[in-house]
Amino acid sequence: MLHLKKSKKQIIALCLTAALSIGSFTAYAATEHWNDASTKPQVTTKTSLSDDTNWAQWKAGWDNLKTNYQQVALTPGADFSKLNFGWYSEKQSDSAIVRIADNKEMNNAKEFKGTCQPGAVINGVQYYSNKVTASGFKPNRTYYYQVLLNGQWQQAQQYKTGDPENFSFIFVGDPQIGSSYKQKNTESNGKKLGNDMAARNDSYNWNITLNKAMQQHPEIDFLVSPGDQISVTGDESPNALKEQEDQYSGYLSATVFRNLPQANAIGNHDCSTPAYKYHFNNPNTFSDESTPTPAGNGYYYTYGNALFIVINSNNFNAADHKALIEKAVKTYPDTKWRIVVMHQDIYGSGLDHSDSDGTILRTQLTPIFDANDIDVVLQGHDHSYARTYQLTSDGQPHDNFTEYTQGQNGDNHDKFDDLFDNNSVFRAYYKSQNLCYNIADKSQGTLVNPEGVFYLTANSATGSKFYNLIPQQQDYIAARNQNWRPSYSVINITADKFSVTTYDVETGAPIDETYTIIKK
Template identity: 70%
Template sequence: MFYLKKNKKRMLALCLSAALSVGSLTVYAATEQWNDASLTPAFTTKTAVSEHTDWADWKANWDKIKTNYEQVALIPGSDFSKLNFGWYSKEKANEAVVRIGDNKKMKKAKAFKGKCTEGTVINGVQYYSNKVTADGFEPNTTYYYQVKLNGKWQQAHEYKTGDPHNFSFMYVGDPQIGASKGQVPNESAVEQSEDVAARNDAYNWNKTLNSALAQHPEINFLVSPGDQINEPAGNNAEKHLLQEYEYSGYLSATAFRNLPQAVAIGNHDCLTTSYQNHFNVPNPFTAETNSTVAGHGYYYTYGSALFIVINANNYNAADHKALVEKAVKENPNAKWRIVVMHQDIYGSGLDHSDSDGIILRNQLTPIFDANDIDVVLQGHDHTYARTYQLTSDGKQYDDFAEYKVGQHGQDHKVLDNKLKSDSAFKEYYTSQNRCYTIADMKQGTLVNPEGVFYMTSNSATGSKFYNLIEQQQDYVAARSQTWRPTYSVINITDDKFTINTYDAQTGTPIDEAYSIIKR
C-alpha cells in the first residue's frame, strides 16, 4: 500500500518562500506530499531481502542493500535480438563475460564477452565497469543468463522475450531514490537524512515495480526519462558515496533481475560517470559535442519502433538534431519514432514547465517535426500531463544562447536569476516559447494524426511531488496531481500506439487511454 504524508513544517517553509519571491517567479521546491513507507509497517512486498519483506525487515537489511554496488542492469540491445548487460565489480578482469542458456542449469550455455574497464571509486575503493552485449534472442522464448562477477559465476536468472510486433513497456517518472530527504517520517520526529530517504524511496520503488508487473504481466521492459537517483554528487567524494547508495537502492529491485530498462540521463544523474558505468546503453552517440559527464544520448529499435534517448541536460540542440537524424537515417523503415528525454518541453508542473524545462522547446519542436517523431516521453516535473498533437509553427525564435553558455540541466542559474529578477524578460521568454500549433485536439483514438504527442510522467516512487502550474497551458489535453505514485503502460503494434496510466497501488487508471493508429 502507498500512503502519503503532509509535512506541516515544509508547508510553512513553502508559504514563506512564496511570500519572499521576487518579481513574477517563485523559487519552488518539493511539496509537503510524499510517500512515507513507515505509515504501513505491516505491508510486505518482494525485495532482495525476501519474498515478503515488511518495513522493519527492509530497514534491518538496508546497510547490506545500499553497499551492494555490484548489481546487474539489463538494458535493451540495439535491436530486439540483442540484450545488453552492465555491472560493477571489485576485481579487474581481462574481459567481462555473460552466459546465455535455455535451461537454469546452464548446460550448453553460450558465453558472450565484453569489456571490463576502470569505473567508479566508492569510498576509496576502485570498482570496475563491466559491459557485455548478447545476441541471438528469438521472440516469445525463455532464456537464462549468468554473469561472472569477481571470477565467480553468479546465480542464473530468467529472461523472457516478447513479441516484437505486439509489445508493452512500463514508462515511469523520476524514481529519484533519496529525494524524500528532509521530510519527517511518521515513525520519527527528525527530518530524514539522504541515506534514510534513500532507504524509504528504494523500498517504495520495489512496491511500484512489483505492483505494476502483477497488474500487467505483459510488460517487456521499462523506460525511464531520467533521475534514477537524487544526489548529483559532482566531484564531492562523500556525496558520491551517497549517490552510489541510491543507485544500489534503485538497482536492488528484484524486478530488474528479469526486466530490461532503458533509462535517460536526468539532471540529478548528469554530473558523475556512475550513470554510464552502471548502464550499458546501445548505440551511444559519442559524437555529441557538449555531452555531460554521465554520458550521451543513444538509440535502439524494438520491433517496429525506434527509440531515441536524448540527454537534454546538454543545452546544445545541434547535438540532439544530429542524434535524431542519425537514428532515423539508420532506421528508415521504423513505423514508430519515439523520443525519450528528461526535461519536459511540454509539461504542466509548477517548477519547470515555464522556466528551465522549456529552454530547448523552440529548437527541439521543429527538429521533431522535421524527423516525423510520433511521441515524446518526458519527466522532470513530478506531475502528470499529456498534450494534444502539436507541430512547430515554422517561425524563428530567440534561442537564448547566452543563457546556455556553461550551463546544463543541473545548473541553469543564469536563466533562473534572469527570470527571477526581470519580469519583462520573463514575458519575452514566454512569448518566444509559443512556438507550436495545436494540430489536432481529438481525444481517445486518433487515425493518422498530424503532429507530435508529448507525455510527462509523475513520480513512480512518491519520493517527491510538485504542484501543477496555476494556469493550465493551452497545449495540455489532460493533467493531474494525485499525490500518489503512478506508472504508464504503453502498448505498440505495427499499426497502433496506446498509453494508459495507472495508480501504482490500486491499478486504477488515472486518465483515459490515448491511442494513435497509423494506416
C-alpha cells in the same frame, strides 16, 4: 542594461548548474506530499516478484543492501535480438563475461565477452565497470543468463522475450531515490530524513511500484525512464559519490530488474558524475556530442517496428540532439514509430519547470521533432502527470536563447536563472517566445493518422517528491493529474497502433483515459 549577478557555485559541467538552478526558482518547491513507507500497510508474505516487502525487514537489511554495488542492470540491445548487461565488480578481468542458455542448469550455454574498465571509487575501493552485449534472442522464448562476478558465476536468472510485433513497456517518471531527504516523519523524530533514511524509504517504495506494476501487467517487456534515477548531485567528493552509489544500489535493488531490461535517460540529478554510464550499458551511444555531460551521452535502439531515441537534454546544445536524431533515423529509416525519451518536459504542466527551465529547449527541439517525423516524446522532470494534444511547430522564427544555454561551465545558464527570477520584462519575453507551437489535433480517445507530436510527462513513480500543477492549465494540455500518489504508464505498440494508459500504483486503476494513435 540588465544586471547579471555573478555565480558563486562551483560548477564542473552545464548539467550540474541545471540541477542546482531548480532551487533558484524560489517561489516553487517540492510539496509536503510524499510516500512515507513507514505509514503504509505492510506486506508480510513474500511473492514471486519480491524478496522482501515488509518495512521492518527492509530497514533491518538496508545497511547491506545499500552497499551492494555489484548488481546487474539489463538494458535493451541495439535491436530485439540483443540484450546488454552492465555491472560493477571489485576485481578487474581481461574480459567481462556473460553466458546464455535455454535452461536453468546452463547446459550448452553460449558465452559472450565484453569490456571491464575502471569505474567508480567508493570509500577508497576501486570498482570496475563491466559491459557485455549478448545476441541471438528470438521472440517468445525463455532464456537464462549468468554473469561472471569477481571470478565466480552468479546464480542463473531468467529472461523472457516478448513479441516485437506486439509489445508493451512501462514508462515511469523520476524515481529519484533519496529525494525525500527534506521530509520528516516519526521515525526521524521530527527531523529531516537526510540522504540515508530517504534512500531507504524511496528504494522500498520503488520495489513496491515495480512489483505491483508487473503483477497487474505481466505483459510488460521492458522499462523506460526519463531520468533522475537518483537524487544526490554535486561535485565528485568521496562523500557525494558514496551517497550516489548507495542510491543507485537502492534503485537497482528492485527485484524485477533481475529479469526486466531498463532504458533510462540521463536526468539533471544523474548527470554530474560518471556513475550513470558506469552502471548502464546503453546501445548506440552518441559519442559525437560536442558538449556531453559527465554521465555520458544520448543513444538509440529499436524494438520491433519502433525506434527509440534517448537524448541527454541536460546538454542544452540542441545541435547535438539534432545530429543524434538524424543519425538514428538514417540508421533505421523504415521503422513505423519514432519515440524520443528525454528528461526536461518542454511541454508539461508542473509548477516548478513547465514555464521556466523545463522549456529552455522548446523553440529548438519542436521543429527538429517535426522535421524527423517523431510520433511521441516521453518526458519527466516535473513530478506531475500531463499529456498534450497533437502539437507541431508554428513555423515562425523564435529566440533560441542560445546565449544562456551554450558552453561547458554553466555560467550562461546562471544568467538565465537570474533573469527569469528577477526581471519581469525578460520573463514575459521568454514566455512569449515559447508560444512556438500549433495545436494540430484536439481529438481524444483514438486518433487515426493524426498530424503532430504527442507529449507525455510522467509523475513520480516512487512518491519521493511531488510538485504542484501550474495554476493555469496551458492550452496545449489535454489532461493532467496530481493526486499525490505514485503512478506509471503502460504503453503498447503494434504494427499500426500506439496506446498508453496511466495507472495509480496504490489502486491499480487508471488515472486518465487511454490515448491511442493509429497509423494506417
